[in-house]
Amino acid sequence: MIDFKIARDPQTGKETWSVPLKGALLLNHPLFNKGTAFPEEERRELGLLGLLPPHVDDLDAQLERAYEAFKGKATDLERHIYLRALQDENEVLFYRLMQDYIGEMMPVVYTPTVGEACQRFSHIYRHPRGLFVAYPQRGDIDALLANALQRDVDVIVVTDGERILGLGDQGAGGMGIPIGKLALYTLCGGIHPARTLPVLLDVGTDNPALLNDPLYMGWRHPRVRGAEYDAFVERFVQAVMRRYPNVLLQWEDFAQANAGPLLERYRDRLCTFNDDIQGTAAVATGTVLAAIKATGVRLRDQVVAVFGAGSAGCGISEQLCAAMVRDGLSETEARSRFYLIDRAGLLREGLSGLLPFQQAFVQPAERLAGWRLDQAGTIGLAEVVNNAHPTVLIGVSGVTGAFTESIVKTMAGRVPHPIVLPLSNPTSRCEALPAQILAWTEGRALVATGSPFADVAWEGRTISIPQCNNSYVFPGLGLGILAVGARRVTPGMFMAAAQALADASPAATDPDGPLLPPLTAIRSVSRCIALAVAKEAIAAGVSARSSDADLERLVDERMWTPAYARLTGH
Ligand SMILES: O=C([O-])CC(=O)C(=O)O
Numbered sequence: 001m002i003d004f005k006i007a008r009d010p011q012t013g014k015e016t017w018s019v020p021l022k023g024a025l026l027l028n029h030p031l032f033n034k035g036t037a038f039p040e041e042e043r044r045e046l047g048l049l050g051l052l053p054p055h056v057d058d059l060d061a062q063l064e065r066a067y068e069a070f071k072g073k074a075t076d077l078e079r080h081i082y083l084r085a086l087q088d089e090n091e092v093l094f095y096r097l098m099q100d101y102i103g104e105m106m107p108v109v110y111t112p113t114v115g116e117a118c119q120r121f122s123h124i125y126r127h128p129r130g131l132f133v134a135y136p137q138r139g140d141i142d143a144l145l146a147n148a149l150q151r152d153v154d155v156i157v158v159t160d161g162e163r164i165l166g167l168g169d170q171g172a173g174g175m176g177i178p179i180g181k182l183a184l185y186t187l188c189g190g191i192h193p194a195r196t197l198p199v200l201l202d203v204g205t206d207n208p209a210l211l212n213d214p215l216y217m218g219w220r221h222p223r224v225r226g227a228e229y230d231a232f233v234e235r236f237v238q239a240v241m242r243r244y245p246n247v248l249l250q251w252e253d254f255a256q257a258n259a260g261p262l263l264e265r266y267r268d269r270l271c272t273f274n275d276d277i278q279g280t281a282a283v284a285t286g287t288v289l290a291a292i293k294a295t296g297v298r299l300r301d302q303v304v305a306v307f308g309a310g311s312a313g314c315g316i317s318e319q320l321c322a323a324m325v326r327d328g329l330s331e332t333e334a335r336s337r338f339y340l341i342d343r344a345g346l347l348r349e350g351l352s353g354l355l356p357f358q359q360a361f362v363q364p365a366e367r368l369a370g371w372r373l374d375q376a377g378t379i380g381l382a383e384v385v386n387n388a389h390p391t392v393l394i395g396v397s398g399v400t401g402a403f404t405e406s407i408v409k410t411m412a413g414r415v416p417h418p419i420v421l422p423l424s425n426p427t428s429r430c431e432a433l434p435a436q437i438l439a440w441t442e443g444r445a446l447v448a449t450g451s452p453f454a455d456v457a458w459e460g461r462t463i464s465i466p467q468c469n470n471s472y473v474f475p476g477l478g479l480g481i482l483a484v485g486a487r488r489v490t491p492g493m494f495m496a497a498a499q500a501l502a503d504a505s506p507a508a509t510d511p512d513g514p515l516l517p518p519l520t521a522i523r524s525v526s527r528c529i530a531l532a533v534a535k536e537a538i539a540a541g542v543s544a545r546s547s548d549a550d551l552e553r554l555v556d557e558r559m560w561t562p563a564y565a566r567l568t569g570h
Pocket residue numbers: 111164165166253275276424425450469470
């Protein structure tokens with residue numbers, strides 16, 4: 001831990017950081033390092049004279065140099081390595097560069113390239129970041145946390161690496177995900193980078209390629225499971241609560257068998273949520289709400305097919321269902337409009353092996369009279385589309401190409417503007433490519449994807465493909481929670497976030513506009529979401545505040561902007 005202090009001028013918002021480091025040690029510290037932009041008097045005061053080339057740059061000159069270096073890289077993975085190295089060298093420069101070129105750089109730091117970076121983690125590793133909490137060290141978790149660089153932590157993103165995007169078990173390589181998510185907390189939500197902590201719980205890996213890789217950096221052991229796993233996670237959460245009682249803890253990319261149970265176990269004990277279940281649900285709900293504004297067909301009249309009935313698919317369905325109830329349906333009526341398809345086919349009465357969270361979406365046998373079973377004896381997506389006539393089709397399966405031409409064409413045969421959301425990540429796992437969906441529907445479909453895609457040209461129109469990714473929600477959610485010191489993350493906050501996202505949709509005012517705002521607007525979208533979430537926290541009684549007064553100031557004060565602070569020694 002490095003004990004540094006930040007003083008903020010209330011008038012100008014400018015920060016002065018008092019740091020205990022000097023000379024080369026200071027230059028090696030990404031939070032403090034300004035590189036060639038250290039002004040003369042700081043070079044003198046902080047023992048930097050002679051350690052830097054004599055010319056003093058400003059941030060703009062540094063940006064130009066960094067962008068040139070970025071452009072010089074040949075592949076996305078090399079660009080990722082470059083940006084991660086910059087993050088480990090100079091955070092202000094990294095975040096300003098990301099902000100100025102967000103459309104170009106977010107897919108490199110985050111989805112999809114972060115997936116490849118996780119797969120190649122042990123080969124591209126350069127510099128430590130975040131905290132590795134490995135099972136053999138389970139007796140020392142308090143000490144491990146105390147070793148973290150940060151004294152005060154507001155947000156932790158934790159994974160055990162078992163379900164990294166749609167790429168499965170990446171073991172310790174999963175650390176790339178918490179690092180990427182927290183970079184987005186700062187980039188999109190203005191969360192101070194000094195107050196975020198990525199954590200990888202290393203309980204081993206069942207990925208044979210990793211276990212056999214001589215360079216693998218994780219604990220070389222099959223995954224610890226069952227009661228031992230649960231006890232380990234419990235030790236971790238207790239240590240976190242002792243050290244950072246008010247922290248926001250985000251669970252990320254856990255396998256289905258653990259994701260839901262962990263959320264249930266901890267949601268009432270600390271301020272915590274699961275991004276893949278709840279964050280993905282909120283962004284999908286916000287996107288569907290935006291799409292129905294564009295089509296003019298009410299939510300209560302939609303029929304939803306969800307391909308992939310894991311925790312994400314069920315989480316999305318639960319939230320959309322709650323939104324339908326708000327739109328006037330009874331819960332039973334709303335649930336009857338959902339068709340969820342898992343590996344064993346449509347969730348239906350009599351199907352064995354249903355998970356607890358799937359039970360609520362089981363279709364009764366009488367509604368399926370006359371439906372055909374496929375060769376495997378299940379009711380597949382094609383049969384659902386043939387018979388149920390969905391208006392919304394959502395993919396969270398990780399099955400590349402699952403939305404075939406015939407499925408999409410059948411759907412579009414009955415719906416003027418089908419809403420099609422292939423959300424699986426990374427790009428290689430997408431259920432259908434946007435250009436295909438638009439071609440198969442004569443440009444009528446409203447499409448949004450989980451991973452980023454380029455615009456599609458269609459008969460003289462340029463159709464932008466919004467990225468329906470939880471990155472539209474979690475940074476603003478976190479910002480709102482921190483702004484009012486919320487103690488819990490409630491379902492109402494996700495509904496407020498979804499509504500705020502839909503309200504910010506360009507399609508709400510222009511039927512030809514994209515469903516989601518462009519990435520260049522993401523900071524202002526996060527701010528709107530933060531305000532809605534903060535309001536909801538107060539209304540739900542989970543904040544110490546009792547009034548909405550001053551919310552804008554509270555949110556704005558929390559938003560860090562990448563700019564060099566004055567540095568002094570102490
Ligand atoms: O990371 C992303 O792009 C979205 C996400 O949470 C996932 O796919 O697991």
